[in-house]
Amino acid sequence: MSSLITDYQNPQRWSMTKALSKLHLDALLLLGLFTLLSAGLMILFSAGDQDIDLLFRQLIRMSAAFVVLLVISNVHPDRMRDSAYWLYATGLILLVAVLVFGHEGKGAQRWLDLGLFRFQPSELMKLAVPLLVATYLAERPLPPTLSRLFVGLVMIIVPSFLIARQPDLGTALLIASSGLLVVFLSGISWRLIIGFLTASTAALPVLWYVMHDYQRQRVLTFLNPEKDPLGSGYHIIQSKIAIGSGGLFGRGWLEGTQSQLAFLPERSTDFIFAVIAEEFGLLGVGLILLLYLLIAGRGLYIASQAQSSFARLLAGSISMTFLVYVFVNVGMVTGLLPVVGVPLPLVSYGGTSMVTLLAGFGILMSIHTHRRMMSP
Amino acid sequence: MSRFALKDHFRESRLINDRLIFSAIFVGLLFIVVMVRLAVLQILEYEHFDSLSNKNRVDIEALPPQRGLIYDRNGVVLAENIPTFSLELIPENVPNIDKSLQELASLFAMTDAEISDLKQQINQERRFRQVVVRQRLTEQEVAIFSVNRHRFPGIDVIGRLIRHYPQGALFSHTVGYVGRINERDQKTIDEKNYKGTLHIGKTGIEKRYETLLHGTVGYQQVETNVQGRVVRELHRTVPVSGDELFLHMDINLQRVAAKELGTFNGAVVALEPKTGGVLAMVSKPDFDANSFVSGISSKEYALLRDSPNRPLYDRAARGHYPPGSTLKPFVALAGLEQGVINEHSQSTCPGWFTLPGQEHRYRCWKSHGHGPVDLKKAVSQSCDVYFYELSHALGIDRMHNFLDLFGFGHRTDIDIPSEGMGLSPSREWKRNARNQAWYPGETLISGIGQGFNQTTPIQLAHATAVLAMRGLNISPQVARASRRSGQSELQLITKKKAEALPMVNRMHWETVIDSMVEVVHGERGTARHVSEGLSFKVAGKTGTAQVFGIKQDEEYDADTLSKKLHDHALFIAFAPADDPEFVVAVVVENGGSGSKTAAPIAHKMIKQYFKNR
Numbered sequence: 001m002s003s004l005i006t007d008y009q010n011p012q013r014w015s016m017t018k019a020l021s022k023l024h025l026d027a028l029l030l031l032g033l034f035t036l037l038s039a040g041l042m043i044l045f046s047a048g049d050q051d052i053d054l055l056f057r058q059l060i061r062m063s064a065a066f067v068v069l070l071v072i073s074n075v076h077p078d079r080m081r082d083s084a085y086w087l088y089a090t091g092l093i094l095l096v097a098v099l100v101f102g103h104e105g106k107g108a109q110r111w112l113d114l115g116l117f118r119f120q121p122s123e124l125m126k127l128a129v130p131l132l133v134a135t136y137l138a139e140r141p142l143p144p145t146l147s148r149l150f151v152g153l154v155m156i157i158v159p160s161f162l163i164a165r166q167p168d169l170g171t172a173l174l175i176a177s178s179g180l181l182v183v184f185l186s187g188i189s190w191r192l193i194i195g196f197l198t199a200s201t202a203a204l205p206v207l208w209y210v211m212h213d214y215q216r217q218r219v220l221t222f223l224n225p226e227k228d229p230l231g232s233g234y235h236i237i238q239s240k241i242a243i244g245s246g247g248l249f250g251r252g253w254l255e256g257t258q259s260q261l262a263f264l265p266e267r268s269t270d271f272i273f274a275v276i277a278e279e280f281g282l283l284g285v286g287l288i289l290l291l292y293l294l295i296a297g298r299g300l301y302i303a304s305q306a307q308s309s310f311a312r313l314l315a316g317s318i319s320m321t322f323l324v325y326v327f328v329n330v331g332m333v334t335g336l337l338p339v340v341g342v343p344l345p346l347v348s349y350g351g352t353s354m355v356t357l358l359a360g361f362g363i364l365m366s367i368h369t370h371r372r373m374m375s376p
Numbered sequence: 377m378s379r380f381a382l383k384d385h386f387r388e389s390r391l392i393n394d395r396l397i398f399s400a401i402f403v404g405l406l407f408i409v410v411m412v413r414l415a416v417l418q419i420l421e422y423e424h425f426d427s428l429s430n431k432n433r434v435d436i437e438a439l440p441p442q443r444g445l446i447y448d449r450n451g452v453v454l455a456e457n458i459p460t461f462s463l464e465l466i467p468e469n470v471p472n473i474d475k476s477l478q479e480l481a482s483l484f485a486m487t488d489a490e491i492s493d494l495k496q497q498i499n500q501e502r503r504f505r506q507v508v509v510r511q512r513l514t515e516q517e518v519a520i521f522s523v524n525r526h527r528f529p530g531i532d533v534i535g536r537l538i539r540h541y542p543q544g545a546l547f548s549h550t551v552g553y554v555g556r557i558n559e560r561d562q563k564t565i566d567e568k569n570y571k572g573t574l575h576i577g578k579t580g581i582e583k584r585y586e587t588l589l590h591g592t593v594g595y596q597q598v599e600t601n602v603q604g605r606v607v608r609e610l611h612r613t614v615p616v617s618g619d620e621l622f623l624h625m626d627i628n629l630q631r632v633a634a635k636e637l638g639t640f641n642g643a644v645v646a647l648e649p650k651t652g653g654v655l656a657m658v659s660k661p662d663f664d665a666n667s668f669v670s671g672i673s674s675k676e677y678a679l680l681r682d683s684p685n686r687p688l689y690d691r692a693a694r695g696h697y698p699p700g701s702t703l704k705p706f707v708a709l710a711g712l713e714q715g716v717i718n719e720h721s722q723s724t725c726p727g728w729f730t731l732p733g734q735e736h737r738y739r740c741w742k743s744h745g746h747g748p749v750d751l752k753k754a755v756s757q758s759c760d761v762y763f764y765e766l767s768h769a770l771g772i773d774r775m776h777n778f779l780d781l782f783g784f785g786h787r788t789d790i791d792i793p794s795e796g797m798g799l800s801p802s803r804e805w806k807r808n809a810r811n812q813a814w815y816p817g818e819t820l821i822s823g824i825g826q827g828f829n830q831t832t833p834i835q836l837a838h839a840t841a842v843l844a845m846r847g848l849n850i851s852p853q854v855a856r857a858s859r860r861s862g863q864s865e866l867q868l869i870t871k872k873k874a875e876a877l878p879m880v881n882r883m884h885w886e887t888v889i890d891s892m893v894e895v896v897h898g899e900r901g902t903a904r905h906v907s908e909g910l911s912f913k914v915a916g917k918t919g920t921a922q923v924f925g926i927k928q929d930e931e932y933d934a935d936t937l938s939k940k941l942h943d944h945a946l947f948i949a950f951a952p953a954d955d956p957e958f959v960v961a962v963v964v965e966n967g968g969s970g971s972k973t974a975a976p977i978a979h980k981m982i983k984q985y986f987k988n989r
Contacts, residue, residue, distance in 0.1 A: 142388045185399070187391035244417040244425025257599075258429055282418040286411060293407060300400055304393050309385070312392045320399050327406050334413050 024073040024369040026302070029361060032295040033346070037062055039288065040347035046254050047275040048268040048349060058349055065358040072362030076370050077311050080363065084135040087128040088155070094121035095162040122171045123356045125159045127363070129175050130317040133182040138310035143187035152183055167212045170340035174328070178321040185316045186309075219338050235271065238264050239333050243277040250281030268349040270341055273333040288347075289326070296323045299361075302368045311367045318360045325357075437598050438572030441591030442537055442861075444618030446551055446581060448627045449655075449856070454551050455582065457537035461518050463510040467498050469530030476528055477509075483520060484510060493674075500559075506534075508574070511670040539575060539582075539669045545662040546630055549690040550654075550792065550854060551623075552580020553665040569593045575669065579690075581621065581854055584791050588858050591618035617861035624653030624856045632984045633658040636977040641685055642944075642964040643692035645837035646981055649956045652841070652850035652874070654790065656960075656981070657834070659691040694796040696830040697963050700919030701758045701970065702948045703779075703825030705843065705888050707767060708751055710778035712884040716769045719887045723749050725761035731768065731816055738764050738820050741920070755891035756898045758918060760824050767823025772814055775822065776802035781849075781877050782839040789851040789873060790834055798835045801828035826922060837961035840948040844915070844956035846885040847877035889915050893953045903947065903975040906982070912952040914982060918970030919946030942966035947974035951982050958985045 017027045041055060041062075048054040098121055133152050137144050144152065156179030164172035184193065208216065242258035251257070256278035258264045267275050277285045299319025306312040325345040331337035333344075343350055345357050417425065446455035463480070470476050473495070481491050498507050509531065513521070518533050525532070539554045541547065554575040557565070561576050570576070571593055577583040594615030599607045633644035637660045646656040663680055672680075680688050689695070711717040727745035728737040740746065740760040746753065754762035767775055780786070785800030799805075801822055803814040821827035831839075834852060842849045851873045857866040879885070892915035895901040902918040921944040945967030950959040960978045967973035 141384065142391060181399075185392050185395045187388075187395060240417060241425050241428045243414065244421050245429035247418055247422045247426070277414065277418065282414055285414055289407060289410065293403070296403065297400070300396050304396050309388045309392060312389065312396075316392065316396050316399065320403070323403050323406075327410065330410050334410070334417060336410075336413055 021369050023070070024366055025070070026298070026365045026368050029295065029298050029302075029365060029368075032291060032298060033358070033361060036288075036291050036295065036346050039291070042253070043272060043276055043279075043347060044268060044349055046256070046279060047259055047272050049260075050254065054268070054349065061350075061354050065355040068355050069358040069362035069365070072359050073365035073369065075362075075366055077308070077314075077363075077367050080131060080314075080366070081135045081138075081310055084128070084132045087124070088132040088159075091121055091125045091128045092159060092162070095125065095159060097121070099162065099165060120352045122159075122163045122166070122168060122175070123352045125163065125175050126171070126178065126321075126356050127318075127360060129156060129159055130178045130182050130314060130321070131363075133179045134310050134313035134317065137182065137186045138308065138313060142309055143189065144183075149183065149188060149192070152179070156180060156183075164210070167215065168341075169211070169215050170328070170342040173340070174321065174324060174342065177324050178317050181317040181320045181324075182313045185313050235265050235339055236335050239271050239274040240335055242271075242274040243334060246278040246281045246284075248281050248283060250277070250279045250284055253279050255279060270329070270339075270343055270348065271333055272348050273330055273344050276347075277333075289330070292323065292326045292345075296320070299364050302364050305371070306367050307371055315364050315367050318364055322357065322360065437596050439594035439596055439612070439615045440536075440572035440574075441593055441615035442617040443539060443554070443575075444589040444591065444620045444858075444861070446589075446621045446623065448623050448625045448630075450627060452543075452627045454541065454543055454547050454623070454625075454627075456540050456542060458540045459535060460511065460538050461513040461533050461535055462508050462538075463513060463517075463521060463531065464506040464534045465498070465509050465531045466506050467530075471529060473498060476531060479524075479527060480509060480531070483524060484517065486510075506574070511538075536574070541665040541669075543627065544666065545664050546627070546634055546658075547580075547625070548662045548665040549659045549692060550580050550625065550657045551665070552582040553578055553668040554582050555668045578668065580792055581623070583793050585619075585621055585855060585858075589618040589621060591861070592616040619858040619860055621855055622857045622859070622866065623854055624648060624651070624655060625657070625854060626655050626985075629656035629981060629984055630658060632656075632980050633977070634660065634662070636980050637964065640964045640967055640973070641691070642962070642967065643695055643833040644963075644977060644981065645692050645833045645961045646985070647837050647841045647852055647959040649841040649844045649848075649850075649950060649959045652852045653856060654834075654852050654854045655958070655985070657692045657792075657854070659689070659693075659695070661685050661687040663687045690792070690794075691963070691965075692833045693790065693792045694794060695832055695963070696796055696798065697833070697944055697946070697965075698827075698829050698921040699784075699825035699831045699836060700921035700944070700946050701760075701825055702836060702917045702919035702946045702961075703784075703823075703829065704755055704758065704763055705892055705917050706779055706782055706784075706839065707763055707770075707775060707823050708755060708891065709843070709884060709888045710770060710775055711766045712751075712887060713778065713880050714770060714774055717751065717766060719751060721751065723754070723762050723765050725749050725759050727761070729761045729764040729820070731820070734817075736817065738817070751887065752891045752894050752898075755888070755917065756894035756901045758895075758902050763823045764820045767819050768816065770819075770823075772801070772803055772819040772822060775819070776800055776805075782842050783835060783849070784829075784831060784839060786835075788834055788838040790838075791854050791869075792834075795834065796832040798832050799828055799830040825919060833961050833963045836946070836948055836963070837959055840950055840961055841956075841959045842877065843885075843888070844950035844959055846882070846889075847879055848874065849877060850874045889953055892917055892949075896949070902971040903949075906949065906975050906979045908979070910951075910982065910986070912986070913954065914949055914951040915953040915956075916947060916949035916975065916978065918975055919948075920944070920968075920970045921946060923966065942968050945970045945973035947971075947978045949975075949978045949982065951986070958982060 020027050020030065041058065044058055045055050133155055136155065137148065137152055140148060156176055160172045160176040163175060238258060242256065242264050245258065246256070254260065256275060258278050259267050259275040264271055264274055273285070276288055296319045299315060299322065303312050303315035303319060306315050322345060325342060328337060328340065328342045329344045332339050332342065343353055346354065443457055445453060448454055467473060477491050477494060480486065494507065494509060513533065521533055541551065541553065555578040556574060557570065557576045565576065569590070569592060573590070573593070577586040577589065582589065592615060595613045596609050597611040598609050629646055633646070633656045637644060637658060640660060642660055644656060644658045645654065647653065648655055667676060725740055725746035727743050728739045730737055741758065746757055746759045746761070749759045749762045753759065779800050785798050787795050787797055806812055806814050818827055822829055838852050853869065855869050857868045859866050893913050895918065896903050896906045896914045896916045898904065903916050906914055906916060923941055923943060943966070945964040947962045947970050948960070950956040960981045962974040962977045964973045964977070
């Protein structure tokens with residue numbers, strides 16, 4: 001810290017990038033995130049009925065999440081690896097606690113009331129699962145042996161199952177995929193991957209059986225949204241109208257009738273992408289998606305430059321999971337995927353996922369900025 | 377760690393980097409898929425979604441017109457519109473009706489019965505038609521709802537003009553009332569013009585002149601949000617208010633009639649013979665017309681409907697009563713016209729009359745008889761025997777045909793819906809209706825207005841007006857003129873009928889009318905007290921109609937009979953006798969005698985009408 005101040009006082013030796021890396025921050029990733037968050041605030045203003053209070057609350061969350069990012073980026077990746085088992089175990093205990101004592105919201109138990117604030121243990125698991133799987137698999141030479149692969153899969157399936165029971169199928173699938181991405185990156189053979197994909201397809205009917213009624217309803221509605229236009233198909237129909245009527249250039253900021261006249265449900269949360277599409281058109285959504293790609297691309301680059309297999313696996317999984325979020329949300333809003341209730345990362349209104357996502361980027365930055373110190 | 381094979385860092389990083397590159401390519405492909413999907417929606421299907429989006433937000437709302445006001449002849453308002461706030465619900469816009477109603481119930485302390493009534497109403501209504509949850513909200517209630525409005529999508533406080541009858545019960549039968557449009561109404565109305573209108577004329581003038589009073593609907597094109605709430609107005613076509621209606625009726629006469637009838641059941645009808653205008657038309661008992669506007673509770677309605685006195689029944693237009701002796705002047709006129717009697721024809725009344733070759737005694741109301749009787753005495757003292765003799769000589773057919781001319785047994789065509797028809801019996805009628813032969817005895821009791829004879833009070837008043845006008849038949853009418861909204865000139869509502877009766881000798885009118893003047897002004901006239909304090913001549917006739925058949929040799933004793941079986945009291949009159957301006961017919965159910973109960977009411981009416989002369 002003191003060297004930062006001295007560097008600052010000496011203009012010849014000072015550079016922005018250098019100053020940031022002293023703080024263990026990555027300039028490019030930060031630029032991408034800031035751009036996205038600013039765009040997100042602007043869209044949220046329009047989607048949230050131009051409510052300044054709402055915007056302010058989101059800004060506070062962003063700041064809090066950014067503090068988390070700053071703290072985590074200063075933690076050495078080795079310390080993260082060391083704490084992987086503890087974090088995972090804590091997360092599992094909390095998940096069980098949620099099932100037993102949790103607060104119900106919209107027919108699902110996801111929250112744990114900690115007095116001062118409410119906490120969603122599934123958010124912790126979003127990071128703890130890839131962290132643990134990466135730690136566990138990188139302990140031995142890669143690709144992992146079949147028995148280690150099996151243990152890794154159990155580490156993924158147990159929390160995913162618990163979260164699916166809450167029930168929060170969207171988060172469960174996201175956590176599962178973050179773990180599976182680590183497994184994929186660890187270099188398991190393609191034969192195993194194809195075999196696994198075949199097996200999961202065969203397991204779909206089983207999944208159908210364990211799904212809650214509202215989840216089944218969502219899948220059925222997804223397959224034929226027009227069948228129930230005033231009930232569960234309403235979201236998709238209105239969202240498609242919003243997107244389609246945006247055209248190439250959009251109706252303009254604050255001018256989208258679907259959004260401003262409240263035809264679009266959950267427009268400040270899960271369906272905010274439709275607001276972007278209505279007000280900024282194909283051009284606007286193209287730019288936003290490109291921004292996501294650039295951020296994730298920087299993450300993948302960080303992964304490729306990492307100096308341990310653990311760091312590569314973790315950074316790769318975090319970057320890819322970020323994109324999975326985006327594609328699941330966009331796929332849902334555009335009617336390509338069922339409505340599973342996944343927010344658009346860093347843009348949708350909501351606190352916990354914001355913290356988790358920026359914490360993930362904190363890990364990426366930590367991995368990147370602690371490189372040299374890891375070198376012999 | 378060293379127990380196992382050493383990690384080959386270089387090989388591992390290449391392995392992971394290969395997978396990272398594969399991931400990047402896969403992500404790139406996903407990006408393309410999503411962009412293609414977006415392009416399909418936003419470019420190829422743009423027009424489709426754009427039109428859907430426009431349809432989504434623009435809504436056409438009906439603006440109901442203001443219902444025309446109704447005035448009496450003095451310009452006193454009989455029906456007006458007052459602004460009220462009501463809580464209205466559009467079923468298709470309420471996501472969870474049961475829940476919303478429960479919450480409303482706790483907000484406004486509504487009873488379970490009210491809620492279940494509402495639910496029933498909601499189930500019966502069409503999904504897009506508004507249902508009134510609560511009428512006449514107080515300012516406080518409006519405020520309470522406004523604060524909680526966000527909790528109730530599809531429910532809103534609506535400011536509306538609703539019909540109000542400032543005179544309460546006074547015109548409940550004649551002006552009538554408006555009520556909720558029901559399924560039956562919906563079949564008859566122009567649905568487009570009634571969009572947004574909640575009420576329709578149900579009875580009386582409100583029903584008869586519905587098309588004039590209603591007006592023409594307006595529209596506004598509005599932008600709405602998904603809950604159907606208006607965000608802004610795009611275009612507006614103003615509604616055209618209904619016509620104002622000016623009646624012949626006089627509130628002061630109406631008040632006198634209602635007051636004088638008091639607690640009796642009965643009816644009073646007053647006409648302006650020269651125009652046919654209805655000056656007063658009262659049916660008792662009455663009810664508050666306002667209770668029907670805001671939707672009467674089923675309990676309250678049952679109370680009115682099942683009351684033995686039948687307050688909802690318009691006795692003036694629909695009540696059927698035997699005319700009794702009030703029919704005698706018309707029968708006398710028939711006798712004169714047919715040449716059966718003349719002005720001087722004499723008869724003797726011993727107190728009874730028997731048909732040739734029969735034992736049965738047809739009794740006069742005066743048991744010891746009137747002695748020698750001419751036409752004047754027969755009318756003024758209401759001698760039954762004279763009219764037994766006369767009708768026997770006339771025969772039922774000639775009598776029936778003559779009474780036909782005065783509208784007995786026919787609707788008067790007054791502008792009040794569902795008027796009663798009355799009954800003027802004839803040989804033919806009895807054959808058709810009852811498949812029975814006519815007996816000569818029935819002619820006798822028909823001649824004194826008993827037996828099968830039935831008239832409505834309006835019919836009786838109308839016939840009296842025809843007599844007063846010496847044969848000019850003008851159908852009675854309540855509404856005089858209408859006025860288009862925003863215009864100053866009145867448009868007269870034209871008469872249906874005005875014709876002169878064919879008569880042999882014009883002097884016959886004067887003979888009969890003279891005998892009716894004798895009823896009021898004669899020393900022994902049955903209604904001599906009516907003339908008190910009047911500077912002009914009044915022609916009248918009392919009537920006392922039997923409700924209860926009295927057997928041979930039995931006396932009618934009011935004290936021992938229950939009130940329900942007391943005779944109906946009737947009185948008809950017009951004034952001044954030589955140049956009539958005012959006609960009145962009074963029927964008092966179970967009133968006892970025409971001269972004691974009905975004539976004083978007519979007297980008060982006449983005094984009120986000529987008050988300023």
